[in-house]
Amino acid sequence: MDLIRVKNVNKQYKNGVTAIYDLTLNIKKGSFVFVIGGSGSGKSTFIKMLYREEKPTSGEIIVGGINVAKLRNSKVYKLRRKLGIVFQDYRLLPKLTVYENVAFTMESIGATKAETRKKVLKALELVGLKAKIHNYPDQLSGGEQQRVAIARAIVNEPRILLCDEPTGNLDPDRSMEIVKVLEEINKTCGTTIIMATHDKEIVNKMQKEIVLLKDGRLIKHLEKGGYEE
Amino acid sequence: MKFFRMLRRSIRDAFKSVFRNFSLSLASISCITITLIIVAISIIVTFNVQSFTREMEKDLTIVVFLDNDTTEEEVNNIRERLENMTNVESLTYQSKSAIKEEMSKESDVFNEVMSTWDDEDNPLKDTFQVKVKDVEKISDTAKKIGRIDKVSTVRYGEGMVDNLISAFEAAQKISYGMVIALILVTVFLIINTIKLTIFSRKREISIMRLVGASNFTIKTPFIVEGMVLGLFGSIIPILIICFGYIALYNHFDGYLYSRMITLIEPEPFIYMVSGIVLVIGIIVGMIGSASAVRKYLKI
The missing domain is CATH 3.30.70.3040 (Alpha-Beta Plaits)
Incomplete structure (x- = not known):
């Protein structure tokens, strides 16, 4: 079953730059997809359209049954609750502890305290940070901060986890750790993972589904593969 | 249940925020206070004028x-x-x-x-x-x-009564004008206070949006904050109404100048005026914060 359906999508920014040309692809439930390509290939724009930070100029995007292109601003939260999103720069709240940062998601959607506690601990355990729940972000390494961000993204048990260059700020070893965590989530929770990256080493090593973009066009969509042309 | 949980959280955040930006909150609160004092005085004058003209008309x-x-x-x-x-x-x-x-x-x-x-x-x-x-x-x-x-x-009794009533009416019009001007200034100040809160919490707001908080959840704390400012701003005016009016009433023994101008009995009059002042304070706070939210919170 296709969880994400993208059909004839074009995206032109207001300044006239076209980031995506006629993109059509489907992503199955439970898959682990690398969206790869150089700078300016449209990876980030593609991810942003999936969580409706950007609207496609034309075409259709269906994410988990929601027509993203037609989604009104006031209803965007309905889409976001089905998604977890991880960024290159972590985006943690510096004044909150690890636990509070993860719990923030649950609080924002109005979960009870008991439910929050249960799910937050479970998510932190999954990313291997249960021992550091009382630390603040600035007391953690980059890799650990990113794992907190992943925990925050998955705490609400989303069907899809979108990662925009999650390893961009990390050294190769930490990057591999993060990807392993994502793979673990993919396997144990069945969460569909879409990760934009330009880290060739990771992509080649993991041998997952790849979507290769170049200058906003889809060049390759393989069930399994590496970065090589 | 969920609604009340979110509401409780909004109220908690609103109080926190008022104290976090204390100097700016104080500016808004003082402005509301001054406005509401004048509102209160004009309400008291209006009601008393109405009451004694009615009395006078009965005697005419x-x-x-x-x-x-x-x-x-x-x-x-x-x-x-x-x-x-x-x-x-x-x-x-x-x-x-x-x-x-x-x-x-x-x-x-x-x-x-x-x-x-x-x-x-x-x-x-x-x-x-x-x-x-x-x-x-x-x-x-x-x-x-x-x-x-x-x-x-x-x-x-031609002349005398008319003059008195028209003098009071003029006083009333002036106070209406002042109240409207002051309310506008207050709304403006509240917009600025809330704007600062919104900017200081921009990161938090953007993350809330990413993790799927509804617009209602994001907006409510700011609206509540405006209402809290209004609430704080109405405390002093209410105290002035309660103690001031009773003191005035007792001092003049219920009459102003002559037996012709009787004052309204303090109870339950002051409670009614306090209620009106409180509601105006909260509504003005709400209007100010709602327009700030609409303007600066692009959701």
Whole structure:
């Protein structure tokens, strides 16, 4: 079953730059997809359209049954609750502890305290940070901060986890750790993972589904593969 | 359940935020306070003016003096004509001897002088005291009565009452103007206070949006913050109303200048005014924060 359906999508920014040309692809439930390509290939724009930070100029995007292109601003939260999103720069709240940062998601959607506690601990355990729940972000390494961000993204048990260059700020070893965590989530929770990256080493090593973009066009969509042309 | 949980959280965040940006909050609160004090004063003045004009209107009578040579039959005729006038509510007749008797009772000096009069040289006149239905038309009615045969003079306290009422009305208009101007300034200040809160929490807001907080969840704390500012701003005005008005009332013994201007009893009047002031404060706070949210929170 296709969880994400993208059909004839074009995206032109207001300044006239076209980031995506006629993109059509489907992503199955439970898959682990690398969206790869150089700078300016449209990876980030593609991810942003999936969580409706950007609207496609034309075409259709269906994410988990929601027509993203037609989604009104006031209803965007309905889409976001089905998604977890991880960024290159972590985006943690510096004044909150690890636990509070993860719990923030649950609080924002109005979960009870008991439910929050249960799910937050479970998510932190999954990313291997249960021992550091009382630390603040600035007391953690980059890799650990990113794992907190992943925990925050998955705490609400989303069907899809979108990662925009999650390893961009990390050294190769930490990057591999993060990807392993994502793979673990993919396997144990069945969460569909879409990760934009330009880290060739990771992509080649993991041998997952790849979507290769170049200058906003889809060049390759393989069930399994590496970065090589 | 979920709604109340979110609401509780909003209220908690709002109070926190008021204290976090204390200096700016204080500016907004002071402005609300000043506005509401003036609102309160104008409400008190308005209600008192309304109350005493109503009282005065109730007391307003046309006194119709009849010629000295009016016969009893003519008096009855006049009574009939008065009763048939559309604006006449009720009337009472006093003969000059009845008036003499009444006045004699009022003071010894009157009694001394009046006891020398007999019915023939009693200089007083027979009168009708006429109450009207519509006070606004009192001068027309008085004129009409004046045209009746055998009516010598007609009096209804013209001039004095009108002047007093129009003076109070002018005072009321000025206070309305000031209230509107001050409310606008307050709204502007609240918009700025909330704007600062929104900017200081931009990161938090963007993350809330990413993790799927609804617009309602994001907006409510800011709206509540505006309402909290309004609430704090109304505390001092309410205290001033309660203690100030009671003190004023007791000081003047319930009357202003003369027995003609009675003040409204403090209870339950002050509670009503306090309630109005509180509601205005909260609504002004809400309007200010709602427009700030609309302007600076692009969701």
